[in-house]
Amino acid sequence: MSEAIIASWRENAGKVYLPEELDAREPLVREILELKKQKNAIILGHNYMTPDVYYGISDFVGDSLALARHSLDAEADIILFNGVHFMAETAKILNPRRKVLIADLKAGCSLADSMTGEDVRALRKQYPGVPIVSYINCTADVKTEVDVICTSANAVKIVESLPSDTVLVVPDGYLAGNIQKHTQKKIIPWPGKCMVHELYTEFDVAMARKSFPNAKIIAHPECKDTVTAKVDFTGSTSQMGKYIRESKSQEVLLMTECSMGDNLRAEFPEVAFISSCQTCPHMKKITLEKVRDALKFEQFEITLSDDTIRRARASLDRMLAV
Numbered sequence: 001m002s003e004a005i006i007a008s009w010r011e012n013a014g015k016v017y018l019p020e021e022l023d024a025r026e027p028l029v030r031e032i033l034e035l036k037k038q039k040n041a042i043i044l045g046h047n048y049m050t051p052d053v054y055y056g057i058s059d060f061v062g063d064s065l066a067l068a069r070h071s072l073d074a075e076a077d078i079i080l081f082n083g084v085h086f087m088a089e090t091a092k093i094l095n096p097r098r099k100v101l102i103a104d105l106k107a108g109c110s111l112a113d114s115m116t117g118e119d120v121r122a123l124r125k126q127y128p129g130v131p132i133v134s135y136i137n138c139t140a141d142v143k144t145e146v147d148v149i150c151t152s153a154n155a156v157k158i159v160e161s162l163p164s165d166t167v168l169v170v171p172d173g174y175l176a177g178n179i180q181k182h183t184q185k186k187i188i189p190w191p192g193k194c195m196v197h198e199l200y201t202e203f204d205v206a207m208a209r210k211s212f213p214n215a216k217i218i219a220h221p222e223c224k225d226t227v228t229a230k231v232d233f234t235g236s237t238s239q240m241g242k243y244i245r246e247s248k249s250q251e252v253l254l255m256t257e258c259s260m261g262d263n264l265r266a267e268f269p270e271v272a273f274i275s276s277c278q279t280c281p282h283m284k285k286i287t288l289e290k291v292r293d294a295l296k297f298e299q300f301e302i303t304l305s306d307d308t309i310r311r312a313r314a315s316l317d318r319m320l321a322v
């Protein structure tokens with residue numbers, strides 16, 4: 001069984017790494033597979049994991065929404081979340097009886113760092129009665145204070161589901177701008193930004209169109225709305241793959257994190273991917289060595305108080321019910 005996993009890991013990761021690089025990493029992959037069995041652990045992996053971490057060792061990969069749904073009914077003793085801290089926290093909130101680990105506690109997120117629970121309380125006072133939607137890229141503390149959570153895959157739907165003509169959308173100001181384009185409701189944003197997607201400009205899109213006139217340009221909704229206005233498709237990391245499959249794109253330029261393109265390259269060998277990526281330093285903190293150590297030493301555990309879990313769960317449950 002393990003041999004089949006190793007062979008498929010080599011095949012997929014081999015689209016990006018040299019055979020010598022695979023040889024150097026393979027013992028770690030074998031060790032991780034063995035530790036998973038010993039500890040009854042599962043690994044959930046975000047689409048931005050590097051291909052060596054994304055393939056082979058992950059039991060489930062996806063965007064934030066799919067990963068949140070998957071963590072809900074995971075039955076293993078340990079859930080190791082290969083992604084960033086707010087994602088592992090979300091898994092703990094949704095499945096508190098499991099031991100939830102992240103391989104590096106410093107794998108943060110500029111959006112989650114841009115707002116505190118105190119900031120949300122101040123907004124409530126400033127805009128009494130206005131519902132507050134938070135992007136899932138926020139701390140557990142923020143999740144306890146807001147009305148409902150959204151992800152890049154369901155943001156417009158969540159906003160539309162609220163019985164109010166005005167909605168506060170935090171903490172991503174650009175996501176808020178992108179939602180505004182698809183709703184009649186008045187969106188009040190918070191000025192948080194993704195340090196990766198904010199780097200894309202309208203000029204980049206114009207240059208890409210000129211240099212690669214046949215390429216489909218795909219952006220994440222964490223990009224500025226002036227950027228997404230000019231691309232062919234905007235969507236969550238998983239929706240990007242779906243769009244490529246359904247539109248039968250031959251040439252693609254992704255305005256998102258680098259590993260997304262690397263992983264899609266393995267999935268769509270017939271598609272030409274034009275490099276235009278930006279690196280998320282937080283996602284890149286998750287390496288095979290740290291994943292091995294996380295399982296071996298059962299580190300680093302996500303712990304939250306019962307009260308935080310209860311209150312943060314309410315805003316996540318409202319999202320999952322829509």
Ligand code: 13P
Nearest residue numbers: 063064065151152236237
């Ligand atoms: P997705 O939910 O689209 O996977 O996005 C998460 C993220 O952090 C993108 O920067």
Ligand code: SF4
Nearest residue numbers: 109110194195196280
């Ligand atoms: Fe956060 Fe941006 Fe990194 Fe996603 S890509 S984890 S939003 S900093």
